[in-house]
Amino acid sequence: MGEFVATTLRFPVVLFTFLLLVVILYWLFVALGASEVDAADSLDGGVADGFGLGGVPASIAFTLVIVVAWFVAFVGTVLLGDVGFAAPLKIALLIGVLLAALLIALLVTRIVVVPLRRMFGDEVVASRIDFVGRPCVVRTGVVDETFGQAEVTADDGSSAIIQVRRAGGPVLGTGDTAFIYDYDPTGEFFWISAVDVPLS
Numbered sequence: 063m064g065e066f067v068a069t070t071l072r073f074p075v076v077l078f079t080f081l082l083l084v085v086i087l088y089w090l091f092v093a094l095g096a097s098e099v100d101a102a103d104s105l106d107g108g109v110a111d112g113f114g115l116g117g118v119p120a121s122i123a124f125t126l127v128i129v130v131a132w133f134v135a136f137v138g139t140v141l142l143g144d145v146g147f148a149a150p151l152k153i154a155l156l157i158g159v160l161l162a163a164l165l166i167a168l169l170v171t172r173i174v175v176v177p178l179r180r181m182f183g184d185e186v187v188a189s190r191i192d193f194v195g196r197p198c199v200v201r202t203g204v205v206d207e208t209f210g211q212a213e214v215t216a217d218d219g220s221s222a223i224i225q226v227r228r229a230g231g232p233v234l235g236t237g238d239t240a241f242i243y244d245y246d247p248t249g250e251f252f253w254i255s256a257v258d259v260p261l262s
Contacts, residue, residue, distance in 0.1 A: 126175070134167065190245060210228065
């Protein structure tokens with residue numbers, strides 16, 4: 063265990079270790095309902111499209127890059143750890159590991175995001191208004207005027223996680239049934255109100 067921790071704090075792994083901790087904390091906040099993954103916050107245009115990372119939320123693409131880069135850097139550092147190269151050569155090799163980790167991470171992420179784009183594509187945005195008038199199930203710990211997510215089912219049986227807001231009324235939490243009565247195109251979220259009939 064001590065050797066594992068020591069490796070995570072060695073160059074170049076340490077560069078990704080800090081970012082990996084940030085990623086882990088972010089997803090913990092998402093799991094606890096303190097943050098949310100916004101499909102509208104995608105990496106579209108410019109450098110992102112050049113690397114093939116567009117069409118998915120920035121948080122997902124960033125997570126994939128960091129996790130893969132950390133793993134590759136960790137493995138590369140371990141493999142070079144016991145090799146008796148001279149210091150200048152070893153430093154050069156470790157820099158090579160850093161560059162290889164970034165390159166492999168970008169390539170792997172580019173492959174993984176291809177199927178994910180179907181979940182966050184423009185066709186979903188174009189049909190958001192169709193969700194108005196439907197029931198939904200709250201998926202975050204709380205829904206208020208500034209934060210909330212819910213799951214709604216479309217006509218074809220597929221489900222989607224949408225951003226929702228509530229203006230007053232009973233407190234809504236995880237598992238509660240609500241009714242979607244309006245859509246805000248500016249904020250890209252739905253207004254919901256509580257209902258008494260649970261969804262099956």
